[in-house]
Amino acid sequence: MATLRFGQHVIKVSAVFLQTELSFALVNRKPVVPGHVLVCPLRPVERFRDLLPEEVADLFSTTQRVASLVERHFNASSLTISIQDGPEAGQTVKHVHVHILPRKVGDFERNDSVYDELQKHDREEEDMPSKWRTEEEMAAEASDLSNQLH
Helix, strand or coil: CCEEEECCEEEEHHHEEEECCCEEEEECCCCCCCCCEEEEECCCCCCHHHCCHHHHHHHHHHHHHHHHHHHHHCCCCEEEEEECCCHHHCCCCCCCCEEEEEECCCCCCCCCHHHHHHHHHHHHHCCCHHHCCCHHHHHHHHHHHHHHHC
C-alpha cells in the first residue's frame, strides 16, 4: 500500500482524503472532536517559516477547501483552525500541519479549552496507542470525505 511521510510517521494513503500538487489532507487517528482532520504540505518541512511561498499558498487554499467540507459534513457552526509551530507551541510531529476542528455550541465547557485538548492530544498520542482509531475506521472516514469532494 502506498504511504506518505508525516514527520517521523508513515501515513497510509487510505487515511488521506485529498491530495493536491503540494499538500494532503488526512483524518486524525485520535481526533479531539469528531471530524478533527489535518492538512500538511507534501514536502516534510518542520517549521512554517521553511515552507516555500507556493507551498504556503497551496496549504492555505487546501485548508480553506477542507475546512468548508468539514464544517458542512459534521454539521458544525464554527471551526478551530490551528498550527502549532515548534515544540514550545505544542508541536510533536516535526512536519508543518494545520488542525481543522469542527465546532458546535457546548462542545467544550470553556470555549478555549480546545487548545488545552490539542496540546494534551499531541502529548498523549505517542503514549496511548490503545486510544487510536483503527485503520479501517480512518479509511472509512477518509473515503466518505473524499466522496463529498467530488
